[in-house]
Amino acid sequence: MNRICLVAAVLAASAAGLASAQQGPKPESEIRYRQSVMNVTGRAMGPMGAMAQGKAPFNAALAQKNSALVETMLGLPWNSFGPGTEKGAPTKAALKVWKETDKFRQSAEAAQKAAAGLVAAAKTGEEGKFKAAFGELGKACSSCHDDFQLKQFRD
Amino acid sequence: MNRICLVAAVLAASAAGLASAQQGPKPESEIRYRQSVMNVTGRAMGPMGAMAQGKAPFNAALAQKNSALVETMLGLPWNSFGPGTEKGAPTKAALKVWKETDKFRQSAEAAQKAAAGLVAAAKTGEEGKFKAAFGELGKACSSCHDDFQLKQFRD
Numbered sequence: 271m272n273r274i275c276l277v278a279a280v281l282a283a284s285a286a287g288l289a290s291a292q293q294g295p296k297p298e299s300e301i302r303y304r305q306s307v308m309n310v311t312g313r314a315m316g317p318m319g320a321m322a323q324g325k326a327p328f329n330a331a332l333a334q335k336n337s338a339l340v341e342t343m344l345g346l347p348w349n350s351f352g353p354g355t356e357k358g359a360p361t362k363a364a365l366k367v368w369k370e371t372d373k374f375r376q377s378a379e380a381a382q383k384a385a386a387g388l389v390a391a392a393k394t395g396e397e398g399k400f401k402a403a404f405g406e407l408g409k410a411c412s413s414c415h416d417d418f419q420l421k422q423f424r425d
Numbered sequence: 426m427n428r429i430c431l432v433a434a435v436l437a438a439s440a441a442g443l444a445s446a447q448q449g450p451k452p453e454s455e456i457r458y459r460q461s462v463m464n465v466t467g468r469a470m471g472p473m474g475a476m477a478q479g480k481a482p483f484n485a486a487l488a489q490k491n492s493a494l495v496e497t498m499l500g501l502p503w504n505s506f507g508p509g510t511e512k513g514a515p516t517k518a519a520l521k522v523w524k525e526t527d528k529f530r531q532s533a534e535a536a537q538k539a540a541a542g543l544v545a546a547a548k549t550g551e552e553g554k555f556k557a558a559f560g561e562l563g564k565a566c567s568s569c570h571d572d573f574q575l576k577q578f579r580d
Contacts, residue, residue, distance in 0.1 A: 302464060303464060306461035306464040306465050307461075307465060309461040310461050310462060310465060310498075310501070339497065339501075342494065342497060343465075346465070346468075
């Protein structure tokens with residue numbers, strides 16, 4: 271394959287699930303993307319949670335790496351909760367997301383702010399600051415999940 | 426909830442799918458994680474592919490942001506192709522991944538190197554360098570997918 275074909279092949283793979291440039295991504299694709307981002311976020315949170323709970327020794331480099339990843343991830347999913355993406359695949363997103371959009375946006379912003387705080391705390395290399403900032407992020411995550419995430423998948 | 430409870434709740438959510446600290450994540454969880462990472466990667470590739478193909482105007486800031494995201498993502502999934510994760514959920518990963526581990530690792534490293542090259546090219550802000558580096562990354566992605574990714578999901 272020449273370069274153009276390769277690029278086209280990659281694009282085609284990337285665009286799988288996109289209805290068209292005009293229509294935007296399909297709801298199913300948006301739901302899957304949201305879940306993917308949250309899955310990667312959860313994986314990055316795990317080892318930090320262990321450190322915050324004292325179940326694993328504090329590792330500043332790991333805290334810095336994973337907090338940066340969480341901050342990056344929390345910048346991604348919100349546009350994929352747009353109108354028309356309430357259903358299309360099994361999802362735990364409560365319909366409240368689309369009914370109380372201002373509150374949802376505020377919760378999302380609070381989580382992003384807390385993630386930025388954790389990045390800053392991790393950069394200091396101080397365990398106490400890391401634990402406090404992780405607690406704040408945990409609070410923001412839990413608050414948003416309590417309000418906007420169902421316990422079970424719905425269609 | 427106090428802070429410890431919140432952290433515990435976040436941890437519990439993050440750890441969903443983890444069999445135990447000793448056993449490591451369940452195969453199903455590993456497969457889902459790999460797919461999540463690749464899904465986020467594909468989304469980041471899409472707009473860069475459009476720019477590389479001339480279907481969208483070159484946007485240096487977007488190129489920088491998305492190439493950095495792709496580089497971050499391509500650092501994540503490889504440990505989740507470990508022994509015992511060949512099956513457990515529908516996957517497109519070919520069994521060759523576990524039979525030709527050296528070749529798979531080399532392909533993964535080539536993709537990571539190409540992603541780093543794209544990050545560097547994007548930072549120059551020069552469209553030509555971006556397009557060339559994107560072509561190299563496309564080549565690395567396609568090569569690995571051709572060798573190690575099935576066309577259809579298998580159980």
